[in-house]
Amino acid sequence: MGRKSVVVDIFIVSCGLLCCSEPLSQGEPSLDQGFSQNAVFRHPMPAQGRAQTGQSAVASKMFQNLIEFRRPDKVVLEPEFEPKVPVPANTVDVQCGEVSVKVQVKQYFLGNNQFINPSDMMLGGCPSVGFNDQDRIVAFESELQGCGSTLMMTEDSLVYSFVLVYSPSPVLNTPIVKTNEAMVEIHCIYPRKHNASSNALNPTWFPYAAVRAGEEHLHFSLKLMTDDWRYERSSNAYFLGDFINLEASVVRANHVPLRMFVESCAATLGPSGEAATIYTFIENSGCMMDAKLTESRSSFMSRIQDDKLQFQIEAFRFEQDSSGMIYITCHLKATTTSSPIDTMNKACSFVKETNSWTAVNGDNQVCGCCETSCAMRKGRSLDTDGIVPHLTPSKCVWKFVNYCCAT
Template sequence: MASGDVSTRLLIIITIECVYGAWSNYNLNSQHVNTGNIQAPARFGPKKPLPLRQEPSVALRLKSQSKQTLEAPLAWRFPVMSEAKPEAKFEQWEPVPAESVTAQCGESGVLVEVRQDLLGNSQPIQSADLTLGGCAATGVDSQLIIYESDLQSCGSQVMMTEDSLIYTFTLIYEPSALGNTPILKTNAAMVDIQCHYTRKHNVSSSDLKPIWTPYTSTKVAEEQFYFTIRLMTDDWHSERPSNQYFLGNIINIEAAIMQYNHMPLRVFVDHCVATLEPDMNAEPRYSFIQNLGCLVDAKLTGSSSRFLPRSEDNKLQIQLEAFRFQQQSSDSTYIICHLRAEPASSFAVSSGNHKACSFINGWRSADGDDQVCRCCETSCSIRKARGLTTVDPVWEGDTMLGPIEIKT
């Protein structure tokens, strides 16, 4: 074959291959052929198909951009501060008859001797409050009140039986208000005395037992602001489970301010009143803490009421002798106190503004400095120090305990 013919034939073959390659590329692009099925030339080795990038749908994009909301309300709350309450060791006290009256019956009269501690509560009575059937005492000394009467005098009553004559006398105790206060710390009592006379023998006297008349109510303790006031057991370890007392009992009261995570605070009881209603302005009322912390009950009535020595800054312990109001039918007694607390660090210098004073052979402070109690005999008022640019914060409020149930 001639060289010209060979050249012409090669040119035709090359032209055909170029045209065929161009037409193949155009056909692939126009028909969007899946490039994953196109195999690379063997000289480059096998290749993994490239994944196609897929655009998210409109609904998916809107969902991802929608506002997020809470499916349930938050369950978190501020922590509640609580104090562990140990089991209270408490035993309800019951009164027993006082063996404080003796009698000697004669042929024509009776001699009655009554101990000054008639009710067995270690508190002497006023002789003017005790009569034998309306007759006053014929003699009084430091230990005894003495009555003498004819058999037919002093309200005696006679009863005849088959074997004897019985003359009955009645000792009547009607307590009067203590000092200039409207309160009583003992209840009325009556003691029957009988003289038995036989028709053939001498006389004799019977056993004597006082007659006690009970009365009752109930108790509620409330917390206002951060302050609390509550009844406590005899050992002060826990809240008292019963609100019942008897006249002459000691009522343990704890006034406190809750500390939480606050700075250390010292609490004071500025004044307290006892009323028949849950209203500190009700009448009658008895103010037993006055003058910014002076407990005057012992001074006015001769009781053993007092503040105990302070053991913790945020607590103050009060012992109050149980009482009732004179000539009142209501048995309920409410105690309403005004409490005040200030930072414990501010008491480097003693002051009559901050005190808890009791009358025990003179005024005594629960915090140890008796000098702060001097104004209890006059008038104590809040005085602010001069020249101070800062004032310590003060927390104060009224809190109530009651009604308290008193029995005789």
């Protein structure tokens, strides 16, 4: 699917009138409503007689040619057109409770003064729990862990996310619909750290081994980013040929400084990473194979900080697939910053101009195994290398390309 554009050429024809002035009679010059740009002046003929008539006529003709000019064509400016910007509809009210969420939706949900059918709206797959005929309010209620919610943890917050989906049904006894589908993301944000009791806290001391084991539970994230890499991307659609910017990160919290790596990434047509149709574009412990296989410009970016790794791939689709949905599963891992960058902990990109592999902020020799097999060397110790145990693989999905996901 490429970009399609329609160019409408509008030709504006300007019609100008060419005004011709008749010679003026002898005597005083005549002005047409004051001084005019296309006025024609005639030099008065002397009164000495006919002997000077020919000479005066020649002088008058020369004077006329010097000062006579035409009015320029009228310039017609193209009208300015400013498309009407839709006004956001304030039609959804959300109340986040301790264990549940309540959502109220006005029946003119789209803000166009058209009432929607309450049965056409779902909260993450759950139908409405009530409808107020007088106030025209559609009500939803769900537990924080229900109705297809997803949980995301940041350093300071717990975020429960829901999706309110409107799918219009055809108009009665017809195959047509009068409105578009719409989705509203709902987020309930709760602090992770607070005192749940009014009693004094009595700290319990744990041995170092137990604390260390608890700290090894890390939180990884995989996000779509804007073109300038400054913000998480709000839109989840791409055109073929676009770059898809992804950022893998790990929350450091109380850990020693960590360095982020992407072990592998694969695209499938279904949410399961075990699907029959699969395309692995990162493999061999951090080798960007897409650039090698398809001669694309997919690559890892230079690091801005150790606990983040950014990479971009060119948008693609599977042959003979009409759904436009592509699911991505990435295995992420982190090591301590004191650990060396080697064949098992690397981020390598293929440069087709030089037909070679380059490593992000490291020795290019670690990429030498990208086209063979990057197996772990014998006698290697996880403790000495400082590798932090893997978390559950991070998954995402794009719709041509469309991102959805949580870790």
